[in-house]
Amino acid sequence: MKTSDFYYDLPEELIAQVPIEDRSSSKLLVLNKSTGEIKHDIFKNIVSYLKEGDCLVLNDTRVIPARLIGEKKDTGGRVEFLLLKRNEDDTWETLVKPGKKARIGSEISFGNGKLIAEVVDIVEDGKRIVKFDYDGIFEEVxxxxxxxxxxxxxxxxxxxxxxxxxVYSKTSGSAAAPTAGLHFTEELLDDIRRKGINIAFVTLHVGLGTFRPVKVDDVNDHKMHSEFYMVSDESAELINSVKKSGGRVICVGTTSCRTIESACDDQGNVMSGSGWTDIFIYPGYKFKIVDNLITNFHLPESTLIMLVSALSSRKIILNAYKEAVKEKYRFFSFGDAMFLE
Incomplete structure (x- = not known):
């Protein structure tokens, strides 16, 4: 399977640059994942496609202000950091631009010295391991x-x-938002609960690995970066109960999908706990627990469009994307949504 098999043409003007005023007023493309039949709707009507006894799985991660712009202490040169993940020894894995300014031992100052980063190691892809020096509480700084x-x-x-x-973000740690969830409002979530639809929260701290381009020709050669996830006892029990009673498990976003597929055993039971996952879902993958998916429209040749294709088929998904382009849907993070029913 070739990476180029997941390419589609997208006019640049369809890339959403700003969020719309009302989160739930985005367009919704409803796709029958088996037949390819398409309906067009508004996201706030998602409740009419959900059934009593279903379970929505939401990722409650919260994006941290992970982009830091500072200067080298010795030369004053501008350096930009993107925090990717916190290590157990309290160092951080970061993406640094320009990398050549961040050699081992380099010190970068942020906020006139309120935060100092020392580069302690160099890893692949322009990444650096850094240790921060600061007064007070790191999160506040x-x-x-x-x-x-x-x-x-x-x-x-x-x-x-x-x-x-x-609106339900809770656990800080992501370098990017789980964007399929951006369409929900508190009022819409209340409507969903009133209809008897269950809501289970899981956490996956989204790293850049989810969004990085696939640089290999053969999909099988791509390696995902690992991301930290947590599933509570309550959420695992709820999802398993819904599944056993015949309800549908509907993930909001690819991150929720990857979380519960990673936490699932071979018998199809979601296990509570935490850990790191580098699961890569693409066509041919057999889903253990997920039935349906609410998702945004993703970049061509990305691991995300591959995951969505795995739940349906490459042909059906690319046809749906073609229809979305024709109907001038808004694409990517601040864009419109699709429900694979």
Whole structure:
């Protein structure tokens, strides 16, 4: 299977640059994942496609202001950091631009010395391991100095950082938002609960590995970066109960999907706990627990469009994307949504 098999043409003007005013007013493409039949709707009507006894699985991760812009202490040269993950020894794995300015032993100052980073190791892909020196609580310093790490295809300035968070975000740690969840409002979630639809929260701290381009020709040669996930006892029990009673397990976003597929045993039971996952889902994968998916429209040749294709078929998904382009849907993080029913 070739990476190029997942290419599609996307006019640049369809890449959403800003979130729409009302989260739940985005367009919704409803796709029958078996037949390819398509319906067009508005996201707030998602409740009419859900059934009593179903279970929505939401990723409650919260994006941290992981983009830091500082200067080298010795030369004053500008350096940009993107925090990827915190290691157990309290160092951070970071992406640094330009990497040549961040040799081992280099010190970078942020906020006129409020935060100092020392490069302690070099890893692949321009990544650095750094140790921070600061006074007080790291999270408070980060929220003062850091910026929201918007994807590179978004060039507009975000006016309200909360618009790059889901309304149910809770557990800080992501370098990117689980964007399928951005369409939900508190009112819509209340409507969903009133209909007798269960909601289970899981956590996966989204790293850049989920979004990085696939650079190999053969899909089988691609390696995912690992991301940290957590599934509570309560959520595992709820998902398993719904599945056993014949309800559908519907993941909101590819991150929720990857989380519960990673936490699932060979008998199809979701196990509570935490760990790291580098699961790569693409056509041919046999889903153990997930029935349906609510998702945004993803980049051509990305691991995300491959995952969506695995739940349906490459042909059906690419045809749906073609229809979305024709109907001028908005694409990517701040874009419109699709429900694979």
């Amino acid at each position: 980060l929220y003062e100095l850091g910026k929201m790490p918007l994807p590179p295809y978004i060039t507009e300035t975000l006016q309200d950082n909360e618009r790059y968070q889901t």
